[in-house]
Amino acid sequence: MLKLKVNNIDIEVEEGLTVLQACEKAGVEIPRFCYHEKLSIAGNCRMCLVEMEKSPKPVASCAMPAAEGMNIKTNTAFVEKARKGVMEFLLANHPLDCPVCDQGGECDLQDQSMFYGVDKSRFKENKRSVPEKNMGPLIKTQMTRCIHCTRCVRFATEIAGVPELGAIGRGEDMQITTYLEQSMQSELSANVVDLCPVGALTSKPYVFEARPWELKKTETIDVMDAIGSNIRVDTYDWEVKRVLPIINEDINEEWISDKTRYACDGLLNQRLDQPFIKYNGKFEKASWEEVYKIIKSKFENTSKEKVCGFVGDLTNMETSYIFKEFFDRTLESQNYESRSNNRFLDTSKRENYLFNSTINGIEESDLIFLIGANPRYEATILNARIRKSYLNNNTRILSLNDLGDLTYPYESLDGQTQTLKDIFDGGHDLSKAILSANKPIIILGESLLDSSSSKYFFNKIKKFLLQNKKVSQEWNPLNILSCDASTVGSFDLGIINQNKNLLEDLQKNKFDIVYLIGQDNLNFDKKDEFIIYQGSHGDRGAEIADIIFPGSAYTEQDGYFTNLEGKLQKAYKASYPPGEAKEDWQIINELAELMNNRKLFNDKEELESSMLNYLNLQKEKQDNESNNDTKIDENEFNNETLKVNVKDYYFSNVIARSSKTMIECNNSKIILKSTGTEG
Amino acid sequence: MSLRRPAKDQPETFEFNSSSLEAANTIVSKYPKGKQQSAVMALLYIAQRQNNNWIPLAAMKYIAKFLEMPYIKVYEVATFYTMYNLSPVGKFFIQVCTTTPCMIRGANKLVEACKEKISEKESQLSSDKSCSWMEVECLGACVNAPMMQINDDYYEDLDKEKTLEILDKILNGETPKPGSYRGRVNNEPENNRKTLLDLKNA
Numbered sequence: 001m002l003k004l005k006v007n008n009i010d011i012e013v014e015e016g017l018t019v020l021q022a023c024e025k026a027g028v029e030i031p032r033f034c035y036h037e038k039l040s041i042a043g044n045c046r047m048c049l050v051e052m053e054k055s056p057k058p059v060a061s062c063a064m065p066a067a068e069g070m071n072i073k074t075n076t077a078f079v080e081k082a083r084k085g086v087m088e089f090l091l092a093n094h095p096l097d098c099p100v101c102d103q104g105g106e107c108d109l110q111d112q113s114m115f116y117g118v119d120k121s122r123f124k125e126n127k128r129s130v131p132e133k134n135m136g137p138l139i140k141t142q143m144t145r146c147i148h149c150t151r152c153v154r155f156a157t158e159i160a161g162v163p164e165l166g167a168i169g170r171g172e173d174m175q176i177t178t179y180l181e182q183s184m185q186s187e188l189s190a191n192v193v194d195l196c197p198v199g200a201l202t203s204k205p206y207v208f209e210a211r212p213w214e215l216k217k218t219e220t221i222d223v224m225d226a227i228g229s230n231i232r233v234d235t236y237d238w239e240v241k242r243v244l245p246i247i248n249e250d251i252n253e254e255w256i257s258d259k260t261r262y263a264c265d266g267l268l269n270q271r272l273d274q275p276f277i278k279y280n281g282k283f284e285k286a287s288w289e290e291v292y293k294i295i296k297s298k299f300e301n302t303s304k305e306k307v308c309g310f311v312g313d314l315t316n317m318e319t320s321y322i323f324k325e326f327f328d329r330t331l332e333s334q335n336y337e338s339r340s341n342n343r344f345l346d347t348s349k350r351e352n353y354l355f356n357s358t359i360n361g362i363e364e365s366d367l368i369f370l371i372g373a374n375p376r377y378e379a380t381i382l383n384a385r386i387r388k389s390y391l392n393n394n395t396r397i398l399s400l401n402d403l404g405d406l407t408y409p410y411e412s413l414d415g416q417t418q419t420l421k422d423i424f425d426g427g428h429d430l431s432k433a434i435l436s437a438n439k440p441i442i443i444l445g446e447s448l449l450d451s452s453s454s455k456y457f458f459n460k461i462k463k464f465l466l467q468n469k470k471v472s473q474e475w476n477p478l479n480i481l482s483c484d485a486s487t488v489g490s491f492d493l494g495i496i497n498q499n500k501n502l503l504e505d506l507q508k509n510k511f512d513i514v515y516l517i518g519q520d521n522l523n524f525d526k527k528d529e530f531i532i533y534q535g536s537h538g539d540r541g542a543e544i545a546d547i548i549f550p551g552s553a554y555t556e557q558d559g560y561f562t563n564l565e566g567k568l569q570k571a572y573k574a575s576y577p578p579g580e581a582k583e584d585w586q587i588i589n590e591l592a593e594l595m596n597n598r599k600l601f602n603d604k605e606e607l608e609s610s611m612l613n614y615l616n617l618q619k620e621k622q623d624n625e626s627n628n629d630t631k632i633d634e635n636e637f638n639n640e641t642l643k644v645n646v647k648d649y650y651f652s653n654v655i656a657r658s659s660k661t662m663i664e665c666n667n668s669k670i671i672l673k674s675t676g677t678e679g
Numbered sequence: 680m681s682l683r684r685p686a687k688d689q690p691e692t693f694e695f696n697s698s699s700l701e702a703a704n705t706i707v708s709k710y711p712k713g714k715q716q717s718a719v720m721a722l723l724y725i726a727q728r729q730n731n732n733w734i735p736l737a738a739m740k741y742i743a744k745f746l747e748m749p750y751i752k753v754y755e756v757a758t759f760y761t762m763y764n765l766s767p768v769g770k771f772f773i774q775v776c777t778t779t780p781c782m783i784r785g786a787n788k789l790v791e792a793c794k795e796k797i798s799e800k801e802s803q804l805s806s807d808k809s810c811s812w813m814e815v816e817c818l819g820a821c822v823n824a825p826m827m828q829i830n831d832d833y834y835e836d837l838d839k840e841k842t843l844e845i846l847d848k849i850l851n852g853e854t855p856k857p858g859s860y861r862g863r864v865n866n867e868p869e870n871n872r873k874t875l876l877d878l879k880n881a
Contacts, residue, residue, distance in 0.1 A: 163749030168758040169683065179751055 103199030136183020161407030228563030266659030273579025312518030316559025338490030373445020550581035686766030832857035
């Protein structure tokens with residue numbers, strides 16, 4: 001520990017910290033532009049100057065390592081004068097266009113010039129003007145405003161792993177540019193908008209939409225992937241204007257993927273705002289009473305064996321739970337399912353479908369083996385963690401398949417399941433590598449779990465790890481990479497039918513009534529089924545439906561989601577469902593009331609506590625169960641080439657599919673592929 | 680200093696020839712393995728030598744691949760340093776020093792000569808595209824001011840007439856004799872030495 005003084009306060013800090021960090025520990029705020037905790041230190045904005053005893057000149061605190069016995073002063077006239085000087089230079093070429101700048105109100109330069117700005121300019125020369133750069137459909141550039149902090153350059157190079165941004169030229173002619181004149185080839189690109197301390201890089205879809213002080217801010221959870229990134233949803237009236245990340249060091253640090261950020265305009269399009277009934281192949285508007293009545297009579301005239309329900313990929317856990325209760329208690333049927341294909345699943349233990357090493361654990365790992373997973377598209381934030389791990393520890397990364405660019409180097413194998421078998425038989429070179437690793441991570445993607453030998457491999461890998469004592473209390477190397485927000489939550493709630501293969505029965509048209517809750521991914525040919533679709537968007541599910549219940553999207557109702565590591569997080573209501581749409585749990589509750597003259601739950605609180613109670617019970621039940629030995633059936637092995645199928649990144653769910661921004665993103669990437677200007 | 684941007688007309692490809700490749704490999708071998716990026720400046724210079732005194736974008740891409748570094752990083756370096764030429768400068772690249780000592784001794788006359796003989800604006804190719812001129816900062820030959828540099832050679836103690844003569848020769852494709860144009864040996868005093876007379880090899 002180092003002892004130093006900041007403004008005559010004695011503090012102790014760990015070695016390796018900078019003066020700026022030491023000042024923060026002492027509770028002194030230092031203005032800064034270029035310094036950012038998650039990026040490397042550049043030291044080029046000079047805003048963080050402080051006075052150091054025995055130094056004749058002010059020092060840049062962000063780049064100066066803290067040392068024993070330092071005496072730092074941050075509140076002297078000397079420091080203020082130095083910072084004022086720096087600010088004057090920064091403002092010399094900065095346009096006075098705050099009234100038309102989208103950053104206004106949340107601009108670091110604006111805020112800090114309130115303290116250190118001079119009200120007059122001594123700069124008589126013409127201001128510099130810099131041409132706009134094309135950075136794709138997400139980032140609007142106004143490069144004249146740039147103060148060359150190079151945060152965006154460092155982000156692209158370090159975090160996103162796409163070294164496409166750079167600072168060219170020198171002195172006054174310095175410019176931040178991407179030589180491609182194209183959108184960045186990264187799914188994290190829009191984070192540079194948050195990083196930019198001025199209005200040089202702003203959000204294109206949000207351009208001139210609102211001022212930050214007009215927006216209502218709701219801290220909630222993202223549902224675009226299974227990571228459960230922590231986000232802030234900004235609304236104006238009931239309209240979601242934008243989505244920003246909030247810091248959660250255990251999950252998303254402070255980044256979010258482009259889909260998380262920009263799919264929100266899909267909440268305004270293709271919405272179901274009224275109940276609909278299909279007459280002669282045409283949808284007609286109806287009232288809630290009408291549709292409830294029709295469904296009541298349908299359910300009453302159909303045997304419970306002929307009814308089934310499917311839960312979708314964005315459904316929150318309250319809805320899933322009340323849906324299950326509705327089937328269990330009102331319909332007395334267990335025909336519900338949350339999977340949309342015959343994915344292998346063993347729910348006997350919770351760890352069989354979780355990302356057990358945790359997202360934070362990735363940073364400690366020394367070997368990562370990807371099997372049938374492409375984390376870049378399936379879990380972008382997790383991929384950024386793998387890259388971080390690679391950068392910090394030079395982690396060895398393997399993949400069974402060649403997955404193209406993952407933003408970090410990895411060794412790819414031939415993609416044959418035979419190779420995988422050899423590895424986990426123990427004879428392969430990599431078997432030793434896995435065994436000798438301290439904290440290996442084996443990531444099983446959905447593509448493996450969908451394959452024909454999924455059960456065989458899951459059990460084999462599990463057994464291999466257990467036999468070789470790689471699984472301990474602290475570290476479980478077996479990880480399942482789920483792709484959808486509600487996957488783990490639905491499994492926790494037991495929305496699966498292990499006894500019957502509902503999907504097969506559905507394809508054979510064995511059901512009379514099919515109740516879909518936001519489920520748009522089912523693959524079956526409709527015959528005479530009566531389909532009820534409850535959801536937020538008019539997509540594939542609504543198209544085939546006979547009755548549509550307009551539900552709510554994730555920003556319009558409170559609801560729990562469990563992320564892929566098994567963390568339970570609550571998403572909060574930021575806006576209201578459109579038109580006559582209702583919150584999803586309410587619809588099912590009302591329907592149950594109509595059918596049985598009794599509500600399933602009196603209110604949301606009762607539903608919530610009942611659900612949490614159920615989850616705790618399940619957990620206890622699992623903890624008491626002994627770990628029965630897994631049997632491996634060699635006949636279940638299929639020698640084949642494993643294909644990694646990734647859903648189209650920008651169109652992976654209903655909200656993204658309804659988003660214009662996502663379409664533009666997708667198009668911009670296609671153009672780049674065909675011209676091949678990447679050099 | 681004006682804004683330096685790559686030329687519009689760019690060759691499609693670039694590759695080191697055998698002598699450049701040898702020079703490049705020698706330089707890369709001086710750095711530890713994995714740190715070969717440190718050689719980027721030297722390699723850009725080698726590329727500039729090979730390609731008539733300028734670096735096309737294709738060469739930057741080639742060097743980026745050669746050193747396994749991102750293209751933008753090479754581009755950053757090339758645009759930062761003024762001695763890397765990003766657009767064609769001709770086979771004879773004339774740099775006229777206009778820093779204070781040369782300026783006092785009449786460097787503007789040299790600039791006039793260049794404007795007359797080569798092109799009206801600096802960094803513009805002459806009509807036959809064989810040469811261009813540019814004002815530069817101190818070239819470190821103040822004792823022999825005013826002076827100019829043509830490719831690797833210094834031409835010193837010039838005035839307007841002598842400059843015109845040199846430029847004429849260049850435009851005819853000849854290579855004029857480098858060094859002082861007032862008969863001095865290096866930077867000795869003009870009328871013999873005044874000091875260190877007892878030393879023979881001074």
